[in-house]
Amino acid sequence: YSANMERRAGGGIIFRQLFESISSTYTYLLGDPESREAVLIDPVLETVDRDIKLIEELELQLKVAVNTHCHADHITGTGLMKKKLYGTKSAISEHSGATADILLSEGDSITFGKYCLNVRETPGHTDGCVTLVAGDQSMAFTGDALLIRGCGRTDFQQGCSKKLYHSIHTKIFTLPGHCLIYPAHDYKGQTVxxxxxxxxxxxxxxxxxxxxxxxxxxxxxxxxxKIDIAVPANLVCGLHDI
Amino acid sequence: YSANMERRAGGGIIFRQLFESISSTYTYLLGDPESREAVLIDPVLETVDRDIKLIEELELQLKVAVNTHCHADHITGTGLMKKKLYGTKSAISEHSGATADILLSEGDSITFGKYCLNVRETPGHTDGCVTLVAGDQSMAFTGDALLIRGCGRTDFQQGCSKKLYHSIHTKIFTLPGHCLIYPAHDYKGQTVxxxxxxxxxxxxxxxxxxxxxxxxxxxxxxxxxKIDIAVPANLVCGLHDI
Ligand SMILES: [Fe+2]
Ligand SMILES: [Fe+2]
Structure with a gap:
């Protein structure tokens, strides 16, 4: 038995998958039960209050709110999150063209307590798409690169299908077979x-x-x-129109 | 480390939470990776094909399709599941008034490979509501008795709020504190x-x-x-109008 990032509430990592139904976006909350440090992946503007309530109830301290890429279908909640939660830093790929407190690139880590997420650059849907891989490789947050039985579209932003194919095959399909895939979206009620x-x-x-x-x-x-509203807003952590 | 029902794909139990967005219903698939025996909780008629596809891809053999109660908001998929998958048995509480291959009561177990779900009667939303508790008490499928930050309504079928309060306090809140609660519905994008x-x-x-x-x-x-269509249909495993 390795100290893997198991999803039980008792002992292991604190893990919550949350859904925003208008854009069919998944937001993920990960926390360390000892230090109470937490990371939020892909928060949505409309569900910031729900997410903050949960973070507070679970007595977590949100260290980083990270976007897997500059979304075109919804406005990110990272900017509002930062305003409402003292000490939270925003993060996004340095290749996204967006501003944030932390600009991520290949091999970077986001740590929270004894856990970490490792950054793998997986461009193709956009130039600044990253996949966040749990330290023990038990789960990967693939954003819009790899979806369940699908993948992100490649016909806008810096979309390039060749790049996407290469990213998925070299950076995601090389993970252990049992590694759980948690995407940024699902439109059919699939969760993992x-x-x-x-x-x-x-x-x-x-x-x-x-x-x-x-x-x-x-x-x-x-x-x-929402692309004409969402992309400019997301280039500044969603703070554009708040 | 106890051999608990952890949610990793490698080694532990196979576990999938699935969502049906019209009725906001969660369907749960649980499988044993060795024997490949599986149980499906609260399948919905409209998503039977999605669920069967997944069961087949995961090479599982569906032993039991069980309803936590006679639903009023959607038609169950158990009847159609039985028709499409050879050998699957339907199950529901004996107090539901519904027909099924297996009529459940307090203390019964549904086994699949080395795993099992134990039946706790939790009436109040309806007379035939059960909560299905994993053998190691790491997770509980509470149907419409206990929802996340809510509970099932008690104003139709055999609804009784006193009974529901008592059921939740004596049968669910007596489980270990870290026991994961998986409800039959959520309307706010919460999953657990x-x-x-x-x-x-x-x-x-x-x-x-x-x-x-x-x-x-x-x-x-x-x-x-859908109550006037769903309840009569669900009293016969959803086969009413197929
Ligand atoms: Fe996207
Ligand atoms: Fe119900």
């Missing part, structure tokens, strides 16, 4: 997957690079409704 | 809580019995839209 499952069943990533590029260039998705 | 948290922060259950009864009799909720 594993590396093994996505390697086996992801309808896009199981294809060759050529087929993948072809699929991604024919999705014909509508432009995200 | 713990016994300790609900004992401390549940706005209804932290009140006295008298205050609780008063709160529950003044909710003035609208009648569930």
């Amino acid at each position: 997957s594993t590396v093994d499952e996505e390697k086996k069943f992801n309808p896009r990533l199981t294809k060759t690079l050529e087929e993948f590029v072809e699929i991604m260039s024919n999705l014909n998705l509508p432009k995200p409704q | 809580s713990t016994v300790d948290e609900e004992k401390k922060f549940n706005p209804r259950l932290t009140k006295t019995l008298e205050e609780f009864v008063e709160i529950m009799s003044n909710l003035n909720l609208p009648k569930p839209q």
Whole structure:
């Protein structure tokens, strides 16, 4: 038995998956039960109060509010979080073009108590997409790079399907097979997957690079409704219009 | 380290929380990685195909599809599940008035491989509500008895707020404080809580019995839209209109 980041409330890491239903975004709260230090991944502006209430009830001290990338579909809650919680720092990839207290790059770590999240750059959906991997590699927060049986679109921001395919295969599919995949979104009520499952069943990533590029260039998705508001706001931690 | 039902994909129990967004219902899949036997809690008719696909991808054999009670807000998927998956048995409380292959009562166990769920009768929302408790008491599936920071309504079916208060205090709040609470619904994007948290922060259950009864009799909720279709269907495992 290794001291892995298990999801039990007793003993192991404090872990909460939270859902924002308008943009179908998952926010993740991770905390160390001893030091009470915590990290929040991808908070959404509309659910900041819910998340702060939970952080306070669990008696956690939010050290870092981090975005996996500059979102196009919702306004991040990191800026408001910083205003409401004293001492919280915002974080995002240095390649995102966004401002934040901490600019992340490959190999960086975000520590909270005895736990940490390691940064792997996984561009392709945007240039500044990162995957945050638990220190023991028991879970990975893949943002919009790898979704459950899907992946982020590559037709706006700095989207590039070749880059995305490469990122997922070299930075995510190289994690242990049982590593849990926690994405930034799900639209079908799925909450978690594993590396093994996505390697086996992801309808896009199981294809060759050529087929993948072809699929991604024919999705014909509508432009995200909020993109013209969300992206400029998210470049300044969502503080743009507050 | 005890052999607890941890939620890692590697080694421990296979565990998936799934969401149906129309009725905001959580369905839970639990499986034993060795024997591949599995149990599905509260499947919804509309998401049966999603759930079957996952069960097949994970190479699980669904032994039991169980309802925590006779739902009023959605039609159960247990009947259709039985038709589509050979060998699956349906289960529900003997006090629900519904038919099923297995009629559950206090102290019964549903086993799947080396794991089991123990039945605790928790009436109050309906007469046939049960809470399913993991053998090691690391998690409890509370149906509509205890919700995260809330509880099931008591103003239809055989609802009785006194009974519900008593059930939660004697059958759920007596579980270990770190026991994870997985409810049948959540309407705010919350996915899990713990016994300790609900004992401390549940706005209804932290009140006295008298205050609780008063709160529950003044909710003035609208009648569930699907009740006249769902309840008769659920009395026959949802097979009513298939
Ligand atoms: Fe995105
Ligand atoms: Fe119900």
